[in-house]
Amino acid sequence: MNRIALKNVRHRYADGTEAVTGVTLAVRRGEFAGVLGYNGSGKTTLLKIMDGIIKDFQGSVHLDGADIRRLSSREIYGKMGIVFQNPNDQLFAPTVFEDVAFGPINMGFGEDEVVKRVNRALEAVEMAVYAKKSIHNLSFGQKKRVCIAGLLSMGHEILLLDEPTAGLDPLGEYQMMDLLMKLNREKKVTIFMATHSVDLIPVFLDRLYVLSDGKVVSSGTPEAVFTAPEEMSQVRLRLPQIAELIYRLKHEDELAFGRIPLTIGEARREIMELFQRGNRQ
Numbered sequence: 001m002n003r004i005a006l007k008n009v010r011h012r013y014a015d016g017t018e019a020v021t022g023v024t025l026a027v028r029r030g031e032f033a034g035v036l037g038y039n040g041s042g043k044t045t046l047l048k049i050m051d052g053i054i055k056d057f058q059g060s061v062h063l064d065g066a067d068i069r070r071l072s073s074r075e076i077y078g079k080m081g082i083v084f085q086n087p088n089d090q091l092f093a094p095t096v097f098e099d100v101a102f103g104p105i106n107m108g109f110g111e112d113e114v115v116k117r118v119n120r121a122l123e124a125v126e127m128a129v130y131a132k133k134s135i136h137n138l139s140f141g142q143k144k145r146v147c148i149a150g151l152l153s154m155g156h157e158i159l160l161l162d163e164p165t166a167g168l169d170p171l172g173e174y175q176m177m178d179l180l181m182k183l184n185r186e187k188k189v190t191i192f193m194a195t196h197s198v199d200l201i202p203v204f205l206d207r208l209y210v211l212s213d214g215k216v217v218s219s220g221t222p223e224a225v226f227t228a229p230e231e232m233s234q235v236r237l238r239l240p241q242i243a244e245l246i247y248r249l250k251h252e253d254e255l256a257f258g259r260i261p262l263t264i265g266e267a268r269r270e271i272m273e274l275f276q277r278g279n280r281q
């Protein structure tokens with residue numbers, strides 16, 4: 001079942017920039033999906049439309065079947081939250097605990113319930129030991145985790161994340177994606193994220209939409225979307241590195257790979273099989 005559905009969505013900014021030029025997509029209950037596109041392809045604009053921040057768009061956005069333009073902020077933000085690319089735009093309280101507590105306090109919960117919600121949310125993002133720490137002293141990645149905790153403490157069932165791995169080091173990127181996957185699998189949070197990072201997507205996402213010039217140009221599972229390097233470069237993207245390697249071995253060196261694996265694990269299996277078959281087509 002669809003939780004968010006966009007139909008023929010377009011948006012032009014006041015200065016005339018056509019940032020989103022025709023997007024139809026759906027986010028299904030419980031999935032981990034996302035939009036992939038180069039810088040300036042319209043991802044942030046799209047997320048702001050989906051979250052009800054930009055309202056003067058054309059086309060329609062439905063949240064659980066209801067027209068988002070007819071929903072109050074309270075109705076939208078009771079279910080769905082957005083994590084901006086830069087956590088400094090989102091965090092404002094002096095300490096981690098106070099920041100994460102802001103939402104539940106605003107929702108009118110009593111003190112015991114607030115403490116319970118904050119602790120649970122901080123545990124979910126592995127930040128419980130930082131509760132008393134000043135926000136200022138956190139690393140960029142830790143700040144991103146606190147932003148996510150702030151949404152979880154309000155009980156959001158749907159998270160929109162704008163470039164959640166941007167600005168993190170390689171291990172931090174992986175840990176962030178692993179955290180999101182756990183929230184999705186274990187806490188049943190529906191996730192839709194924007195990214196331009198092709199290497200992490202096939203490992204984690206169920207489904208993605210490729211955005212170019214504000215339009216969806218392809219969609220499906222990572223296997224369906226990542227095709228030939230030339231097609232990816234037409235939308236200013238590339239294949240995941242491991243896929244690029246196997247693609248070249250197959251097409252330029254004529255090694256008999258059946259399919260193009262997208263992850264290290266899949267590549268390892270394909271290579272082992274190839275050895276066992278002795279490179280026969």
Ligand SMILES: Nc1ncnc2c1ncn2[C@@H]1O[C@H](COP(=O)(O)OP(=O)(O)O)[C@@H](O)[C@H]1O
Pocket residue numbers: 013014015017018019037038039040041042043044045046
């Ligand atoms: N507030 C704005 N006013 C005018 N143009 C904007 C504004 N925000 C973004 N844009 C333009 O809209 C296009 C899409 O931007 P954006 O949605 O931020 O893309 P992405 O997140 O994929 O990098 C870009 O050409 C950008 O310059």
Ligand SMILES: [Mg+2]
Pocket residue numbers: 043044045085162
């Ligand atoms: Mg952006």
